[in-house]
């Protein structure tokens with residue numbers, strides 16, 4: 339049976355209180371020696387996908403990792419490395435520098451950008467969408483990975499926690515490829531070959547609403563831990579007021595045997611689970627932008643969220659006004675519907691491939707990432723430069 343530990347402390351804990359909470363969580367799982375052996379090389383993979391400090395609920399609190407480093411040293415770990423591969427368009431080490439992670443270099447810990455590490459292609463047996471994936475070689479070479487995500491809502495996947503955080507070990511081109519082939523399926527394929535030995539979730543300050551970077555910080559004062567990433571995510575989803583069936587990668591992870599997604603089969607130790615439930619505000623799905631007709635017949639939340647985030651960002655940058663000035667009627671279409679509207683039609687997502695010859699622009703992906711939709715509109719319809727270096731996409 340999978341075991342998940344939950345600890346809860348002050349909403350605004352001190353460094354020492356954070357350390358104590360981590361120690362307690364690991365003790366509840368049998369102690370660090372159950373996970374790390376003498377001489378082992380350990381990669382700690384936090385979430386530092388942005389340069390926001392931990393109190394915004396976007397990135398992992400470095401003090402959680404500081405406690406884990408201490409525990410690994412206590413267990414006699416040979417080498418401890420902290421590695422992150424930030425999202426497309428972000429520099430991992432820059433994000434780490436701005437959020438306090440360089441304190442670890444003074445402690446003799448190497449910080450690495452997993453996006454820039456040597457990568458190797460490995461095969462994914464019976465992958466849902468990938469037969470092979472490029473992965474940072476370091477993540478395959480170390481003896482153990484400790485995964486330290488943040489509990490957050492996510493505009494494309496509803497929640498992000500342990501399973502999704504492992505996306506950091508694949509390079510940019512594979513991250514992009516996941517958006518083309520299927521994000522949820524890609525996450526599960528990755529987790530069939532990369533299995534952290536321990537997952538420790540930062541829910542000291544979680545994030546709700548428009549997560550994973552534009553949401554609202556939600557101080558919960560909690561830490562969760564467990565060996566089974568899917569089980570920890572299942573417990574995390576329950577705390578957030580989300581059903582497993584609403585999170586496709588969690589459903590698929592159960593079906594593929596990646597881990598347990600059945601709450602009744604997970605033993606929760608430490609805090610009582612029901613006392614920790616705190617339904618998160620979900621990403622706002624409203625799609626109302628003056629002058630734009632959004633058609634989403636049988637479209638799913640993946641495209642809905644990416645379209646909404648794209649339009650919000652473009653609105654804030656004045657780019658929707660440029661579109662309005664240039665085109666009298668703009669339709670944005672995703673999901674299964676047919677193209678029957680007059681005007682300029684932007685087709686988003688692989689479900690719209692069937693209409694691509696009739697639209698002004700087709701943006702491929704399932705769902706396509708928001709930055710990709712925005713750049714396609716900027717380049718093809720507004721004649722502006724792209725904002726993110728597209729680089730190669732490992733299709």
Ligand code: SF4
Pocket residue numbers: 636637638639640641672673686687688689690703704705
């Ligand atoms: S392409 Fe289709 S299936 Fe994929 S996220 Fe968009 S609407 Fe959903």
